[in-house]
Amino acid sequence: MAVFAASGASAGVAKRLDLFGVVFVGAVAALGGGIIRDLLLGAVPPYALTHWVYLVVAVLAAILLFWLHPQFNRLRRTVLVLDAAGLGLFTVTGTLKALDARVPALGACVVGMITAIGGGLGRDLLTGEIPIVLRREIYAVASLLGAGTVAVAVHLHAQRSPLIAGTALLVFVVRIVALRRRWQAPTPPPAVLPGPDPGAS
Amino acid sequence: MAVFAASGASAGVAKRLDLFGVVFVGAVAALGGGIIRDLLLGAVPPYALTHWVYLVVAVLAAILLFWLHPQFNRLRRTVLVLDAAGLGLFTVTGTLKALDARVPALGACVVGMITAIGGGLGRDLLTGEIPIVLRREIYAVASLLGAGTVAVAVHLHAQRSPLIAGTALLVFVVRIVALRRRWQAPTPPPAVLPGPDPGAS
Amino acid sequence: MAVFAASGASAGVAKRLDLFGVVFVGAVAALGGGIIRDLLLGAVPPYALTHWVYLVVAVLAAILLFWLHPQFNRLRRTVLVLDAAGLGLFTVTGTLKALDARVPALGACVVGMITAIGGGLGRDLLTGEIPIVLRREIYAVASLLGAGTVAVAVHLHAQRSPLIAGTALLVFVVRIVALRRRWQAPTPPPAVLPGPDPGAS
Numbered sequence: 383m384a385v386f387a388a389s390g391a392s393a394g395v396a397k398r399l400d401l402f403g404v405v406f407v408g409a410v411a412a413l414g415g416g417i418i419r420d421l422l423l424g425a426v427p428p429y430a431l432t433h434w435v436y437l438v439v440a441v442l443a444a445i446l447l448f449w450l451h452p453q454f455n456r457l458r459r460t461v462l463v464l465d466a467a468g469l470g471l472f473t474v475t476g477t478l479k480a481l482d483a484r485v486p487a488l489g490a491c492v493v494g495m496i497t498a499i500g501g502g503l504g505r506d507l508l509t510g511e512i513p514i515v516l517r518r519e520i521y522a523v524a525s526l527l528g529a530g531t532v533a534v535a536v537h538l539h540a541q542r543s544p545l546i547a548g549t550a551l552l553v554f555v556v557r558i559v560a561l562r563r564r565w566q567a568p569t570p571p572p573a574v575l576p577g578p579d580p581g582a583s
Numbered sequence: 584m585a586v587f588a589a590s591g592a593s594a595g596v597a598k599r600l601d602l603f604g605v606v607f608v609g610a611v612a613a614l615g616g617g618i619i620r621d622l623l624l625g626a627v628p629p630y631a632l633t634h635w636v637y638l639v640v641a642v643l644a645a646i647l648l649f650w651l652h653p654q655f656n657r658l659r660r661t662v663l664v665l666d667a668a669g670l671g672l673f674t675v676t677g678t679l680k681a682l683d684a685r686v687p688a689l690g691a692c693v694v695g696m697i698t699a700i701g702g703g704l705g706r707d708l709l710t711g712e713i714p715i716v717l718r719r720e721i722y723a724v725a726s727l728l729g730a731g732t733v734a735v736a737v738h739l740h741a742q743r744s745p746l747i748a749g750t751a752l753l754v755f756v757v758r759i760v761a762l763r764r765r766w767q768a769p770t771p772p773p774a775v776l777p778g779p780d781p782g783a784s
Numbered sequence: 785m786a787v788f789a790a791s792g793a794s795a796g797v798a799k800r801l802d803l804f805g806v807v808f809v810g811a812v813a814a815l816g817g818g819i820i821r822d823l824l825l826g827a828v829p830p831y832a833l834t835h836w837v838y839l840v841v842a843v844l845a846a847i848l849l850f851w852l853h854p855q856f857n858r859l860r861r862t863v864l865v866l867d868a869a870g871l872g873l874f875t876v877t878g879t880l881k882a883l884d885a886r887v888p889a890l891g892a893c894v895v896g897m898i899t900a901i902g903g904g905l906g907r908d909l910l911t912g913e914i915p916i917v918l919r920r921e922i923y924a925v926a927s928l929l930g931a932g933t934v935a936v937a938v939h940l941h942a943q944r945s946p947l948i949a950g951t952a953l954l955v956f957v958v959r960i961v962a963l964r965r966r967w968q969a970p971t972p973p974p975a976v977l978p979g980p981d982p983g984a985s
Binding site: 394395397398399400401402403404406407417421424426427428430431432434437438448451507508509510 | 823824825826882885887888890891894895905909912913914915917918919920924925968969970971972
């Protein structure tokens with residue numbers, strides 16, 4: 383979660399926000415996905431607001447990044463790895479919480495995915511970017527895959543602890559392999575434009 | 584609803600999002616208004632997440648558009664007509680659901696309108712545009728007119744079925760006529776700027 | 785609250801939105817913070833939708849601004865003062881409502897601050913700007929200070945009426961002094977870039 387906060391804070395620094403802005407965007411990146419999940423499930427007030435540890439860790443991570451961001455850039459690889467681990471954990475816990483709230487399987491997968499990508503969506507909206515997760519790379523798709531695995535496994539009455547660990551690991555591995563191999567989701571076929579007459583040249 | 588999904592997917596394609604992004608923006612455009620309505624009314628988990636048909640239709644419509652968008656552009660007129668029909672239905676069902684949840688008339692109109700325009704707002708925010716509904720054309724105003732009609736009719740104990748059909752038709756007709764006649768809401772009077780001295784020329 | 789509506793409407797006018805857009809952004813700026821607060825606390829339907837006075841005042845203020853905005857620009861100083869007063873009141877009522885809903889102190893401060901800055905966040909997102917509150921000036925920090933004061937005072941069983949008046953005044957004064965003295969939150973230290981070799985010139 384601290385890594386998500388650092389990613390948000392890092393986006394804030396890149397946009398030259400002030401200390402408050404950097405911390406706010408960091409907190410949104412870290413806690414936003416869980417807060418949206420809790421709003422969708424009616425679990426209010428959201429967990430992130432009633433358990434101060436989450437808030438404090440997110441704020442501290444963002445403040446650290448604010449002061450140390452030049453050094454942070456050198457850790458880019460480590461950050462991506464930790465981020466992939468967070469992706470897996472957020473997906474699994476979000477999907478399980480939705481299933482426990484009696485959301486049907488398909489809806490629970492959506493909730494699980496939104497738990498994982500919601501913070502990044504909020505971060506990108508606040509910093510004026512089209513969300514990166516919508517543009518490229520296998521990120522949300524890895525999350526959806528994990529969420530689907532959880533939904534099927536719960537339906538088959540799998541045990542919780544190995545399920546959580548196993549699926550989080552699955553999402554992590556898919557994400558890391560996708561990064562290494564530069565897998566991309568397909569982009570739209572280009573529209574057939576009239577274009578300049580090739581015979582004119 | 585599939586038309587709203589197609590409008591979202593179309594916006595995603597225009598921004599060169601990948602397949603996941605196109606489907607996500609399509610789903611937000613189709614289901615976002617209803618989800619905001621349910622959050623405002625405390626009807627959680629939202630209907631769109633507990634009834635998989637909605638999710639599947641939205642996703643399929645977006646995927647279809649992803650592959651077929653060059654052809655889709657030729658159907659522009661049909662799309663605007665279907666979109667106007669969706670505007671009417673979303674407005675009426677949203678307003679009724681709010682009244683049933685004991686929201687007072689004025690607030691229920693707002694909820695009905697947000698049900699109708701919320702998906703488009705989400706679509707435009709995710710693709711980095713100032714929402715089109717705020718900038719021009721009679722769109723939200725047609726929706727508000729329908730919502731007001733519903734609120735008055737319910738107050739007068741009108742029967743449900745003719746009310747739904749009649750008001751949805753009303754919104755549809757207003758929207759279509761507004762499109763044909765290019766009706767626009769007024770824009771702000773320009774500020775009186777000092778400007779270059781006209782005597783100088 | 786009318787001042788928040790005017791700030792939203794003003795942003796809408798600056799972006800050349802139509803009358804509906806100006807009113808909508810005005811209403812979001814005025815009521816958005818309170819609506820987010822109520823969603824986070826599960827107090828649905830939100831207060832702003834069930835008490836029509838709020839809605840009507842916000843809409844009227846936005847319409848007035850739509851017609852009178854050239855004159856409005858001359859009142860800039862008055863507007864900043866009234867806005868600071870709103871900042872204080874929104875912070876205090878938001879924090880108290882969260883504490884009454886049994887949100888722990890730290891979370892309640894966040895809710896109070898979001899009540900105060902949420903409308904401005906919504907306004908800036910709808911008009912395509914990176915939220916001003918994240919970029920500069922002591923605005924949210926004044927709000928947080930007030931929220932913290934409320935949380936501590938409630939813990940010490942302070943009386944409500946003087947607490948509300950006193951803390952709202954405190955936020956107001958901090959904000960006004962910050963404006964006068966041009967206090968700013970710190971911005972990030974610049975990254976050490978390789979840069980052009982100075983010896984080359």
